[in-house]
Amino acid sequence: MFVYILVPDGQPLAIKCSLEKSLKSGDYNLTWYKVGNQTAVPRDKLSRIHQQKNLIWFLPAMLEDSGDYECVIRNLTSCKKMFTKVTVFERIDGLCLNEKFAVEEVIFTLSSAKVVCPHLDHFRNAKNFQPVRWYKDCQLLEGKRFTFTNRDLIIFNVTVHDRGNYTCETTYTYNGKQYNISRDISLTVEAKHSPLPPQILFPKDKGVIEVELGAALSLKCQARLGIKKQPIAVVTWDVDNIPVKYSDFSRFHEETHFFEGREQEYYRETTLHITEIRKEDLQTNFTCVAVNEMHNTKATVTLQLKAQLGLPNVILIVGSLVLLVAIAVSVMLYQSFRVDIVLLYREIFQPYSVKDDGKIYDAYVIYPKSHTNEANFVEYFVYQIMPDILENKCGYKLCIYGRDIYPGEDTASAIEKRMQKSRRLIILLTCQLINCKEHAYDQHIALYNALIQNDTKVILLEMETIGTYEKLQESLRFIVKRQGTIKWKEQHTVHPQSSNSKFWKQVRYHMPRTLRSSYSANTG
Known part of the structure; x- marks a missing residue:
């Protein structure tokens, strides 16, 4: 018989020969050997490995101590041997546990269970043995569910969530030297077989399933029957209270399988396959029956024909589609003719007065100034075309530098005041404006108001093709x-x-509302 023992290097270990339990009281001699060595383990207490009474002690165990040890018991009539395999593994610094060399223990889901710190039997009665500390996955165990004896861990209300890697730690002093002791345990939690009141998860009782005549159908019934595999576990279908397996219907047959869920709950599922739905099936009760050693439960479903698409439903569907198409077309038309729609709305519903916002001008016009005496189109556009369209025909009031800033005024102060009194800023983009290294003061103020104060909207008129705008x-x-x-x-x-040209409609769309009276006066 072999006993297997795992111990980290540098930690003490004491092993008892388990053959002693089978011996009756009487005179016998017990001696320890390392297999392959004919010399008995010394009984000198100063030796690192020695026999003390009937125990073999390693103070401490080292990597080279790994191997097989045998205890030999001799009395007047017989000689018996028992082998113990000792594995000493390296404890890695910084690694709180070593799963590879963990001792495996199994407990069950009960009201309470005990986890033993292994190979400490012969330390716990010593005066220099300290209480054992317990960890799970390197975290110190605390809480009302855990209590600790001299060396064992007691877990109350055990569940499968308590499985994992545990470590027990303590210290032991021998001949004035203190040794650390730790044991790693891989804990498995298993549920003992126990029935639960059978519960049908689906179908729901008194359920109705829509079918088509002539089509095939599969009815599934799934039930929970207990914890772990049950000795009595039946999930089956009845057709009008007659079990399918006893019925004469060749159209019906069952298929059953089982599986385990969370907390090792035991489920069974049976599928009733119907190859062809007939009229008589619509007046038939299909009952799922679940049975275990505790109880039985049932869930009954009936079949009905799928609703046919009648005229009212067709009208409803067609009406809905027409409405959706109308909405989609309306959105597309609005996107395409948004400007015309807004301008028409303003023309029809324009109020005769607007709320006084303290502004005097509808827009302040910023354009590149010519430094020569030659006339250019941009200035002609600013002084002739814009006033004719926006002021004379549309009723807006513009502020144009050179026309509405009076001689003798402080230019910078006048520009800033005029902009503050304007509802929009119109900037004419030209190649001259882009290539100008020193931007005009009114352009600086306009961009500051638009971007920093964010209180004036900007309208950009691209008078010449600018390209990528990189400049x-x-x-x-x-x-x-x-x-x-x-x-x-x-x-x-x-x-x-x-x-009403496309260009001026776009400009008017971005301009503020005007007074109807002004507009009418200029267009009448």
Whole structure:
């Protein structure tokens, strides 16, 4: 017979010969040997490995001590031997436990269970033996569910969640030297067989299942019957109170299997296969029956034909589809004609007065100033076309530098005040504005109001093709990325412009509301 013992290197170990239990009282001699060595283990207490009374002591055990040991018991009539296999493994610094060399223990889910710290029988009665500390997965065990005896751990209300790796630790002093003792335990928790009142998980009692005539059908019944495999466990189907296996219907047959769930709960599932649904099945009760050694329970279901799609349902579905299509088309039309719709709404429902916001101008116009005496289209656009369209025809009031800032005024102060009194900022983007190294003061103030104070909306008019906008200053690029630009694509002409062109509709869309009275006065 072999006994297997695991111990970390550098820790003490004492082994008792278990053959002593089988001997009757009387004279006998017990001697320990290491297998392969004919010399008995010395009885000198100063020797690291020695025999004391009938125990073999390792103080401490070292890696080279691994091997087989035998205790030989001789009396007047016989000689008996017992072998003990000792494995001394290396304790790695910083590793709180070594799963590879853990002692395996098994307990069951009970009200309480005991976990033993192994190979401490011959230490616990010593005066220098300290109480044992217990850890689970390297965390100190605490709480009302755990209590500790001299060397054992008691766990109350044991569940499968208590499985895992445990470590017990203590110290032992011998000849003035203190030794650390630790044992690693791999704990398995198993549930003992116990029945539970059978519970049918599905189908639900009095359930109704929709079917089609001529089609096949599979009815599943699943029931929980207890903890671990049950000696009596039946889940079956009855057809009008007759078990399927006793019925004459070749269309019906059962298929059964079982499985374990959480907490080792035992489940059984039986599927009733019906190859063809017939009219008489619609007046039939299908009953799932679950039985164990405690009790039995039932759940009955019936079949009914799937609802046919009648005229009211068709009308409802068609109406819903038409409504969805109408909504989708409306959204597409709004996206395509959003500007025209908003402008039409303003024209029809424009109030005769708007709330006084303290502003004087509808927009302040920023454009690149020419440093030559030659006329250019941008200035013509600012001084002629814009006022004609936005002021004369649409009723807006613009503030244009050079026209609405009076001689003698402090330019910087006048620009800042005019912008504060304007509801919008219109910036004309041209190549001249982009390539200008020193940006005009009104441009700086406009971008500050738009980006920092965030109280004035900006309208960007792209008068020339700019390209990728890489040469724009960063603040302008940010505004372009956020809201885009309105591109001027009309011919440079001195002929009167139409306020209903695509370009001017876009500008009007981004402009604030105007007074109907003003608009009417200018268009009437």
